[in-house]
Amino acid sequence: MWNYAQLWTGIAKADPKRPAQIFGDLTYSWGEFHQRSNALAVDMTKAGLSHQSKVALYLYNCPEYLEGTFGAWLGGYVPVNTNYRYGPEEILYLFDNSDAEAVIFHAVFTDLIEQVRNRLPLVKRWYMVADESGNALPSWAVDYTSVVSQVHDDLVPSTPLSGDDMLFLYTGGTTGMPKGVMWRQEDLLSVLGRGGNAVLQVAPGESVEELIARITPGDKGTIALIACPLMHGTGQFSAFITLAMGGCVLTMPNRNFDPAKLWETVEKDSVNSIVIVGQAFAGPLLESLDANPGKWNLSSVVQMGSSGVMWSQENKEGLLEHIPQMFITDSFGSSEAVGMGGSVAAKGVPAKTAQFALGPNCVVFTEEGTRVIPGSGERGLVAVGGAIPMGYYKDEVKSAQTFRIFEGLRWTVPGDWAEVNADGTLHLLGRGSVCINTGGEKVFPEEVEECVKTHVSVRDAVAVGIPDKRFGETICAVVEAEPGHEPDLGTLSDHVKSRLAAYKAPRNVVVVSTIGRAPNGKVDYKRLKKHAMDTLGVSE
Template sequence: MEAWNYANLWESVARAIPDRPALIHGDRVIAWGAFSARADALAAHFVASGLAQQSKVAAYLYNGPEFLETYFAAFKAGLVPFNTNYRYGDDELIYLFDNADAEAVVFSAAFAEMAAKVRGRLPKVKTWICVAEPGFTQPDWADDYDAIVAAKAPADFTAPWGRSADDLLFMYTGGTTGMPKGVMWRQEDLFKALGGGANLLLGLPPLETCAEAGARAAASPDPQITIPVAPLMHATGQFISFGSLVGGGTIATLTGRRFDPAALFDEVDRIKANGLVIVGPAFAAPMLETLEAHPGRWTLPSLRRIVSSGAMWGAENKNGLLKHLPHIMLMDSLGSSEALGLAGSTSGGGATAGTAKFMAGPNAAVFTEDGRRVEAGSGERGLVAVGGHTPVGYYKDEEKSAKTFRTFEGRRWSVPGDWATLETDGSITLLGRGSQVINTGGEKVFPEEVEEALKRFPGVRDAAVVGVPDPRFGERICAVVDCAPGVTPTLAELSAHVKAHLADYKAPRELVLAPVGRAPNGKLDYKAIRTRALEALGQAAG
């Protein structure tokens, strides 16, 4: 039996449906056969450049066909692809590429200037490959991506060392509270953690062989078209795209470099997309604002689902989206790069899941810090954990690996740090990430729950909550709030609003009205937000 390796799975699909679209990017359409052939040529180039078994390949790219082709090529050649945050500066890039032991970098011409700054300090990199970008010059020191993928290579290219279910993928995560960490996923574990090819929407069980992926794709008359609105460099967009491709689906990427909800809705209509992948309010809030501003302009009859993970998605926003698009399902997943399948919720069909309310996954549990299982309905706070197929650990970081991947009840669990309570019905109420908790007068406050309360205030578009120094209570709660034009709530108004939903001690005692600013992956950089808040309040960062 073929190993559970994404190259084997996607090649099975490509052989079965070579003429169906695999990738769409504006007017560009790449069929499955071409997708595999282009990846064959790139894989051959990697090996000819001196890369060896499990050498590391950086994808320093915007969303587009080249991102997934780079990963496909790495999988074919038995290499380790990893994501690159394209907002990083030179020192951060050098840290990332050095930490990952990168030997190949595939980058957009838009990043050529930055790549030129760092390449002299990265002697391990054997090949720099530039993807053409309108308006940008390709450097003469880099190989041309288009020329490489146009070359002939053996079909279903395989390096001399072959492929394995143990072949790795790195997902670099974090960076808001420290340097990024490379989550090491075995391909078999990642594939099975993502459902093993099962499709709940179509009622299909997990695959039994790689060849079955192709057979299913050929038997499906209506392939699904998914648009990862979130960056493919983020686990949410990347992993859901992997699953869609295993099912013989099509991944369509937006050509714009800034999120434009109107352009997104126009593209959904143009290509008749069925699914969107977002990361919570960074995408959902402007989507709702655009629908509200243009009632009836888009009905999006082809759209069936919007999937989100990685950031808390408020019930108010979900209700608003369903008001305009009552035929779709909103699927909210609780998970992280190192913990898939913690819990999930679904809204639609007349029902909306509450904010931070999820049904626990089959391999999920809640434990106290000392490893005691939290009883359902006890009200006790604990850490959400998931067992089953989990990552190997963090690359070159045994200390952090030991903190996240822990043994409870004689079993290995991934414990990413999310605090929650377990309700009597088996649902999980998410409280927030322990690393951001605010200690005010001995009371612990999770920023996420206060943020969600603030976002219910009329006219509040986004909110972040941080702790600032307080001589009496140690810390006091500061709200950084981004409001719609013309909306200027006072601290007293917002504090009273929060007290109507939460305990009094969770209400903000400081207010900064300013754009919150989220990363492309939808996450908040609490360290940077706290620094800006202290500056606005006339305090020095401590």
């Protein structure tokens, strides 16, 4: 049986003193990681949570995030990621849709929670994690630190832990409103390598017991700096991979990305692996190194990895000039489909942008369900088989659209179009939908459009993605103005931010005489995107 709670508990018992998490000047050992998580599980059980109750993690990167995950799993509960950039209505939707019964939140979100708390009757316990905001503990919450400081005997859940215990990973905009991807722990451990790491030459384990037996007391283990948010799949899954090997996850206290601070941390803590999300991180990291050649000792770094967004060949080559001993891993996947493809770059052996080797369980199918022949130039939908999610929580319609049957087998088909090159590699073309991927955040255009159209100056609007070297894409609002009005970027951006997450606000506005909708109300996104790019002087 593959179960994270059992694996991590076994590692903690095998070597309780080895570091599990680093956060600024704080270091938590594996023993402390287990003790604090177990105390949380005990308290949630006392609060009335039952088998597979949902636990929402509304936190910035911090040790409490992974403690909340571990604690949920120890109790037989389901961790639920929460996008901390969401506005009140989005948070309400997510907590309600996930049936959250416990919420662990940073103090800075207290005021926002106050706006929606009374509409969430299922929540039995609110845990506040103190932060630099200085917000006082509200009467309806309990102090997280007081709870996890307690020492309890190991919790024995009323329902035994199993590989069927779940994790919910809520997606961004590609599915419309966020949907909870339901991962069984056994399947998740399988797709994340079962305690192995090819770059670090660590083989997958045959069982939880074998992985625990690999732990040598006194060893430090791999140190992975997770620079991207733990609330997203790339950060979260990378942390799970590290911890499954008995390693240590390092997160940084600063809320805004600071490349120089990251390199200082790599040197100070002898980091082995760095996890980012594409060009939005990699661009500033390279600029920092170029501006300060040789300033930091980066000899400990053996791997830098990213997943889910574009990462240019030129940037990879530049980073390898500064850190020639490391491997760069670039994975193509999503919340629903892990292991679709990947590339590895090393000094002198760069990987081309958007070119990936197909994963072992990955196939490209035509819409008719036949396999795309390598080198044919035919386009198809990328599909992943094997260990895949159970579906989307409480959404049978969308589940049926994404989790499909080809060749008599069940596949995840998230909507990515690709060609298969003659050598068998994957040439990614993009989503069939008009989803905008900005800095790793997936934004559904219709949500932005509907918000923009509520402004008094706007008659009609369309949101399109404009190519951007740092963020991959940025949002441009193509706007048809109401007579007598002149919509401007600042006003419309503030309007969107007042209702939606800030990253969904447009960074450019292009005013047109008419959106030019067809009689059925549909929009020619391709035409409007080209017009916006031409107006802004942007090329592909």
